Amino acid sequence: MTTAVQTKQHLFNNYGQRALTMVSGQGAYLYDETGKEYLDFTAGIAVCNLGHAHPGVAQVIAEQASTLIHTSNLYAIPGQFALAEKLASLSGLADDVKVLFVNSGTEANEAALKLARRYQMQQGHGEEKSRVLSLPKAFHGRTMGSLSLTPKAAYHEGFTPLVPNCETPPDLDSVFAAVDETVAACIVEVIQGEAGVLGIDPAFLRALESRLHAVGALLIVDEVQTGVGRTGTFFAYEEVGIKPDIVTMAKGLGNGMPVGAVLAKKAVADAFTPGSHGTTFGGNPLAMAVANYVVDTVAKEQFLAHVREIGDAIEAVLHTYVKNVSGRGLMWGFDVPDAANFVARAAALGLLVTSCGACRIRIVPPLIIDQTHVDQFANALGVLTSVSS
Ligand SMILES: Cc1ncc(COP(=O)(O)O)c(C=O)c1O
Incomplete structure (x- = not known):
């Protein structure tokens, strides 16, 4: 029986990691070890398109x-x-x-x-x-x-x-x-x-x-x-x-x-x-x-139409609050005065985004987000941009 190891001392130090540990996810949300909920607009860096703990994905796995897991290409x-x-x-x-x-x-x-x-x-x-x-x-x-x-x-x-x-x-x-x-x-x-x-x-x-x-x-x-x-x-x-x-x-x-x-x-x-x-x-x-x-x-046309539609809603929110908005579908970038500070304040508010440059933020939410997530994002963005960061 191994005991839980609490430090990273035996890991390579090649990632600039945030001081956050996620322990579970559901749809567009992640939960940390304290139980705090985050709206995840990073989706594992544009990976978890169907969201976290998707029942269909879990069942297939x-x-x-x-x-049979693996045979090799032999x-x-x-x-x-x-x-x-x-x-x-x-x-x-x-x-x-x-x-x-x-x-x-x-x-x-x-x-x-x-x-x-x-x-x-x-x-x-x-x-x-x-x-x-x-x-x-x-x-x-x-x-x-x-x-x-x-x-x-x-x-x-x-x-x-x-x-x-x-x-x-x-x-x-x-x-x-x-x-x-x-x-x-x-x-x-x-x-x-x-x-x-x-x-x-x-x-x-x-x-x-x-x-x-x-x-x-x-x-x-x-x-x-x-x-x-x-x-x-x-x-x-x-x-x-x-x-x-x-x-x-x-x-x-x-x-x-x-x-x-x-x-x-x-x-x-x-x-x-x-x-x-x-x-x-x-x-x-x-x-x-x-x-x-x-x-x-x-690949279903209805699914892709949803991405375009909800992407338009996200774009409208972004234009309300931030500058130099660019992207398409559910992949957007925008300028902020200090990206590292913005990312940290967003996380404190329960919103996960990533920086891609000193003054640039990228959002790549799961493709299954709906209007309630857009509204939650808009509220967070309103707070985050109400003071300069
Ligand atoms: C456009 C593009 N190409 C290649 C890569 C590398 O992919 P991976 O991290 O899976 O090696 C990335 C990762 O961010 C990417 O965005």
Whole structure:
């Protein structure tokens, strides 16, 4: 019998954690160890789209866990066939889209980077066509490849040299100008979450897509944060009129069960052959059972319409109280004078939000919130903005 350990002394000190311990959740609410209730507008950082302790999710987990949790990709996993078919159809891309299952967002992007380079190799190119570009203020993850495509200098400190030929030009014009025959791919977010929920100009994205295709380079869209209904369509790229060659996903796909995915057109996906890439856990039966359930629920037009409608209500509240509001669906950013102070005062009031910059707040509530949650948020925001913070 082990006794409860109360200190973090044996944990790595790599997270700037708040002094809060959550012990349970229900719908859009979290409860800490004192029993205090919080309206959770962080949703595990855009993950728990169906809310906490969702009965359907819990049932699927219980049933699958008592049947089969894991086998590895040594054997066929029927849940992967079903989910891949759904994601391929929802992608609106070619009929022959293929899917690879992984375990996180950074892993999905890592696979996309490898896939893009290997695709170019199979097209007969060598390392002269291995450059991969990303956009200013992008965030693609923390593993070496994803990190090399994430420009924030603080995240690179102590980790250089990064992956060669990964480039992060300083502005959109220089991204465009950097595209030539030596580029293998460019990765973009349609709405940059970590940057402060900033939408990239759709006209720029369409022009970039044409330019990339003109030089035989691939467009990778990172839907890790925006995907699975977060912006009111299943994928955010649906609204900007681009057709990616590769799409990466994670976060909301498993409602908290670690699962990610890479979608690619067949011609690109076929660059991975047996043995060229893999993961022990990727797409295991438990992850697939949950992700199939989540996708079946979120992809319903009625569910997505709800996200758009309640998102409009949130947007109206934000415009009443705060400045520089940006976002779509249930992913919003806004300015405050001091984000750290705002986050702490919000938590004291029973509202959880995250900062994404010294003066910027991001809200990514569960997609199941209703008008009562919007009203509660509006009341809290009214209090929080009544004194300058
Ligand atoms: C757009 C985007 N890409 C990739 C990642 C990395 O995902 P993960 O934390 O699951 O590795 C994130 C995480 O915040 C993200 O927002």
